[in-house]
Amino acid sequence: MTVPARDQMSIVIVGHVDYGKSTVVGRLFADTGSLPEGKLEAVRKECARTGKPFEYAFLLDALSDEQDQGITIDTARSFFKTAKRDYIIIDAPGHIEFLKNMISGAARAEAAVLVIDAKEGIRENSRRHGYLLSMLGVRKIVVAVNKMDLVNRDKAHFRKIESDFRSFLKSIGSPDPEQFIPISAITGENLSNPSDQMLWYRGPTLLSALDQFEKAPAKGDRPLRFPVQAIYKFAAEGDDRRIVAGRIESGRVKVGDRVVFSPSNKSSVIKNIEAFNAPTRHTIEAGWSTGFTLTEEIYITRGELMTHETAPPLVSTRFRANMIWLGKKPFEKNKDYKLKIHTQAVSVRLIEINKLVDATSSGEQGTRPFVGRHDVADVTVETRQPIAFDDISQGEATARFVVVDGYDIAGGGIIIAAEKDNQENFREEARLRDFHWIKGGVTAAERGRRFGHPAALVMFVGKTGVGKHRLARAVEKTLFESGRAAYMLDGTNVLLGVDSDMIWAQSTQQELVRRFAEVAHLLLDAGLLVVSTTNAIGLADVASVQALIPDFPVLTVEIRGEGGISSADMHLTGQETELDSAQKVTDLLTSRQILQ
Amino acid sequence: MDNLDQLEQQSVYIFREAFRHFERLCMLWSIGKDSTVLLWLARKAFFGHVPFPLVHIDTSYKLPEMITYRDKLALEYKLTMIVGQNADAIKAGRTFPATQHLPDGHPDKVSRLECCGLLKKDALANTLNGVWPRQKLNLKTGRYELDPDRAPYHGVIVGARADEEGSRSKERYFSPRDKNSAWDIGEQPPEFWNQFKTDFAPGTHVRIHPLLDWTELHIWEYIKRENIPTVSLYYDQGSGTRYRSLGCGPCQAPIQSQAKNVDQIIDELKSGKLKNIAERSGRLQDGKHGLEELRREGYM
Numbered sequence: 001m002t003v004p005a006r007d008q009m010s011i012v013i014v015g016h017v018d019y020g021k022s023t024v025v026g027r028l029f030a031d032t033g034s035l036p037e038g039k040l041e042a043v044r045k046e047c048a049r050t051g052k053p054f055e056y057a058f059l060l061d062a063l064s065d066e067q068d069q070g071i072t073i074d075t076a077r078s079f080f081k082t083a084k085r086d087y088i089i090i091d092a093p094g095h096i097e098f099l100k101n102m103i104s105g106a107a108r109a110e111a112a113v114l115v116i117d118a119k120e121g122i123r124e125n126s127r128r129h130g131y132l133l134s135m136l137g138v139r140k141i142v143v144a145v146n147k148m149d150l151v152n153r154d155k156a157h158f159r160k161i162e163s164d165f166r167s168f169l170k171s172i173g174s175p176d177p178e179q180f181i182p183i184s185a186i187t188g189e190n191l192s193n194p195s196d197q198m199l200w201y202r203g204p205t206l207l208s209a210l211d212q213f214e215k216a217p218a219k220g221d222r223p224l225r226f227p228v229q230a231i232y233k234f235a236a237e238g239d240d241r242r243i244v245a246g247r248i249e250s251g252r253v254k255v256g257d258r259v260v261f262s263p264s265n266k267s268s269v270i271k272n273i274e275a276f277n278a279p280t281r282h283t284i285e286a287g288w289s290t291g292f293t294l295t296e297e298i299y300i301t302r303g304e305l306m307t308h309e310t311a312p313p314l315v316s317t318r319f320r321a322n323m324i325w326l327g328k329k330p331f332e333k334n335k336d337y338k339l340k341i342h343t344q345a346v347s348v349r350l351i352e353i354n355k356l357v358d359a360t361s362s363g364e365q366g367t368r369p370f371v372g373r374h375d376v377a378d379v380t381v382e383t384r385q386p387i388a389f390d391d392i393s394q395g396e397a398t399a400r401f402v403v404v405d406g407y408d409i410a411g412g413g414i415i416i417a418a419e420k421d422n423q424e425n426f427r428e429e430a431r432l433r434d435f436h437w438i439k440g441g442v443t444a445a446e447r448g449r450r451f452g453h454p455a456a457l458v459m460f461v462g463k464t465g466v467g468k469h470r471l472a473r474a475v476e477k478t479l480f481e482s483g484r485a486a487y488m489l490d491g492t493n494v495l496l497g498v499d500s501d502m503i504w505a506q507s508t509q510q511e512l513v514r515r516f517a518e519v520a521h522l523l524l525d526a527g528l529l530v531v532s533t534t535n536a537i538g539l540a541d542v543a544s545v546q547a548l549i550p551d552f553p554v555l556t557v558e559i560r561g562e563g564g565i566s567s568a569d570m571h572l573t574g575q576e577t578e579l580d581s582a583q584k585v586t587d588l589l590t591s592r593q594i595l596q
Numbered sequence: 597m598d599n600l601d602q603l604e605q606q607s608v609y610i611f612r613e614a615f616r617h618f619e620r621l622c623m624l625w626s627i628g629k630d631s632t633v634l635l636w637l638a639r640k641a642f643f644g645h646v647p648f649p650l651v652h653i654d655t656s657y658k659l660p661e662m663i664t665y666r667d668k669l670a671l672e673y674k675l676t677m678i679v680g681q682n683a684d685a686i687k688a689g690r691t692f693p694a695t696q697h698l699p700d701g702h703p704d705k706v707s708r709l710e711c712c713g714l715l716k717k718d719a720l721a722n723t724l725n726g727v728w729p730r731q732k733l734n735l736k737t738g739r740y741e742l743d744p745d746r747a748p749y750h751g752v753i754v755g756a757r758a759d760e761e762g763s764r765s766k767e768r769y770f771s772p773r774d775k776n777s778a779w780d781i782g783e784q785p786p787e788f789w790n791q792f793k794t795d796f797a798p799g800t801h802v803r804i805h806p807l808l809d810w811t812e813l814h815i816w817e818y819i820k821r822e823n824i825p826t827v828s829l830y831y832d833q834g835s836g837t838r839y840r841s842l843g844c845g846p847c848q849a850p851i852q853s854q855a856k857n858v859d860q861i862i863d864e865l866k867s868g869k870l871k872n873i874a875e876r877s878g879r880l881q882d883g884k885h886g887l888e889e890l891r892r893e894g895y896m
């Protein structure tokens with residue numbers, strides 16, 4: 001009964017300013033009869049009235065300030081139709097200042113038309129655009145060599161541009177464009193109608209090249225990737241569903257599937273696929289913004305990646321990426337930024353600039369200590385907490401990130417590869433352990449309800465003799481007396497028993513940390529608030545402890561007399577009273593929503 | 597997955613991002629077809645719930661059917677319904693309808709565009725920032741009461757579509773507005789893939805556009821598919837005319853059309869009968885650059 005909605009494809013038109021993008025678009029609009037009645041005449045009249053020669057480009061200039069500046073400022077989304085489908089056309093501007101607008105357009109385009117001026121030849125911006133289209137994931141590209149009328153419609157001239165640009169794109173690893181088409185936007189040659197003055201060209205017109213693009217195949221057959229967008233429990237009108245909401249970026253999942261969450265390594269089973277005003281379904285695949293209820297309630301948060309156990313994502317704090325920087329201030333080392341990747345947001349730092357790619361020549365350029373505005377770079381970054389992701393060969397949404405500086409998105413890129421950090425082996429151990437963990441009959445959620453809080457580890461760290469043990473004891477006691485299930489884990493006790501076979505040496509530090517963390521992990525699995533104190537394990541080891549305990553919150557309290565900045569979650573001088581310290585730790589747990 | 601599904605899924609994603617990032621979030625509801633589809637999509641996103649208030653700017657010149665429909669739906673869906681108004685201008689008669697009889701050039705005369713500025717743009721800005729009082733629907737009594745909550749909203753969901761008219765095609769999904777609700781078109785932040793502008797400086801707010809990629813035809817096809825209730829003004833009731841877009845009575849002209857139901861509207865849109873007439877052509881206030889300027893100053 002319902003007529004199927006028409007096929008739609010979003011395309012972006014990129015190219016240096018004045019190469020004729022707006023003319024191409026205006027012309028395509030007019031030729032496909034996609035303009036409102038009277039629009040063409042109105043623009044012609046307006047031109048006649050003001051004494052300006054008519055331009056097809058004027059059709060798009062809906063904004064006054066754009067007309068004032070004489071350049072297309074933003075990604076104007078417009079629609080035009082062919083017999084095959086509807087096109088949402090994003091008229092991307094070419095001025096370098098407006099690169100961020102080109103990116104916004106191209107980042108959501110399925111196909112691109114890259115316009116080159118036949119007379120000007122290949123310029124810096126053409127190369128940069130080629131690079132960016134590749135980075136942004138636009139795989140279907142037609143190159144329109146415009147203004148052929150200005151170069152006598154010369155075949156050799158066209159072929160030279162084609163072969164030069166193809167070899168440039170090849171050198172940067174960009175996909176080879178489907179088609180190079182010689183056009184003249186102003187006379188309408190090879191746009192919707194073949195040119196009768198360039199008979200040497202036998203390829204398709206621009207319009208038929210676009211129509212020949214096939215929609216990207218659905219990503220249903222790839223491994224499941226479901227970034228957790230939110231956990232909803234609305235509770236209104238007796239609705240007690242706890243729904244894990246998000247969009248399936250690839251793969252499919254069905255009711256009854258066992259799923260795992262990274263980086264926490266938690267697992268559960270899909271109970272129901274939830275939806276409003278839609279028929280019940282038992283399986284759902286890539287593209288759907290959906291939600292699930294799980295058979296076992298587990299504590300997970302936004303930013304975790306739900307997958308099947310057989311194809312988990314990468315988890316690390318370090319990765320190598322290709323990125324573009326657009327911020328007014330440069331991207332620098334030793335400064336905290338915010339990284340957003342799928343639904344995760346974490347603090348991030350620039351560690352290394354592996355190379356700066358210069359678009360002015362086709363090659364690469366030397367190094368600089370920062371990534372400046374409009375630079376394209378190959379970088380290594382490090383996040384404060386481990387995150388789950390894919391490299392670009394394995395995923396799209398899970399390999400694409402942006403960097404926020406202050407309030408604004410200042411850069412973006414794609415992950416090329418995970419890099420080793422020091423916790424890699426521990427993370428692997430934890431994943432194997434957690435995926436195969438035999439669960440008891442009491443769930444973590446049930447323990448949480450009984451005890452009135454989830455489990456968490458509070459680690460007291462600091463030099464010998466600063467009073468860690470005294471304060472940790474006080475905290476344990478205070479928590480216990482206020483009805484919480486708390487337990488103090490003193491590192492000495494682990495040394496005396498679990499570690500009694502070990503001989504103290506520098507090389508054994510890793511093993512000490514491992515054993516300590518595994519003991520803590522058991523206590524955490526029992527649902528306790530574990531307050532630990534140890535001399536053997538310091539702030540430098542916390543990342544390793546966290547790698548072995550990805551499924552529970554780990555908070556650090558550093559006791560240190562002297563001032564300065566502490567990288568711990570909380571800093572005490574050791575001069576505080578026991579009562580005061582206990583209160584501060586309670587406040588910390590409350591602020592992290594562990595205690596109510 | 598067809599095209600409507602894809603549009604729906606992206607809109608739902610945007611809704612959830614907005615709800616996640618903006619503690620002070622609201623949605624503008626003009627009662628028209630777009631914002632009604634928007635409301636439906638919110639229920640899709642939140643599994644039947646609408647977890648934020650709806651804000652309606654009442655110019656006092658809306659067609660009565662619209663207000664009746666608004667309150668009926670609000671009570672039925674249990675919505676948090678907030679209404680804002682430029683009560684001073686209305687009381688003082690500083691409106692286009694009240695000064696219509698005055699000759700052009702008279703100092704008290706309020707043009708259509710100035711009227712939009714006062715009753716819509718100013719009322720909206722001052723309702724969002726909480727400077728002017730807000731009325732809230734009491735779901736038990738069905739009456740409006742003064743809302744004690746005067747805190748500003750930082751995220752505002754709006755049903756604008758890119759195909760409606762020139763200036764709207766320049767929007768982003770998440771589009772920042774400065775302290776004066778103004779929109780700096782040239783300095784918009786980039787939108788990479790599905791990473792949106794969700795960090796904002798104090799005093800500013802962000803407009804969120806889940807319907808940006810929808811067309812008028814998509815809206816009607818979706819209304820049909822989902823069986824969404826719409827106000828009767830969109831359909832010909834026997835006079836041979838209907839409204840294509842809803843605004844204030846005095847500035848609104850119906851179009852010649854005998855479409856009596858959703859199917860007929862879809863046929864009409866597809867047949868191309870309306871293809872060459874801009875959707876808002878019945879809106880008498882849309883002058884050349886006027887609307888564009890109003891929008892930049894904060895008009896939705």
Ligand SMILES: Nc1nc2c(ncn2[C@@H]2O[C@H](COP(=O)(O)OP(=O)(O)O)[C@@H](O)[C@H]2O)c(=O)[nH]1
Binds near residue numbers: 018055057147183184
């Ligand atoms: N000779 C010639 N001029 C063209 C052609 N296409 C566009 N132009 C001119 O190039 C200028 C820039 O075109 P426009 O479409 O505004 O470029 P944009 O900045 O890329 O959008 C205008 O003056 C156009 O008339 C063409 O095929 N041949």
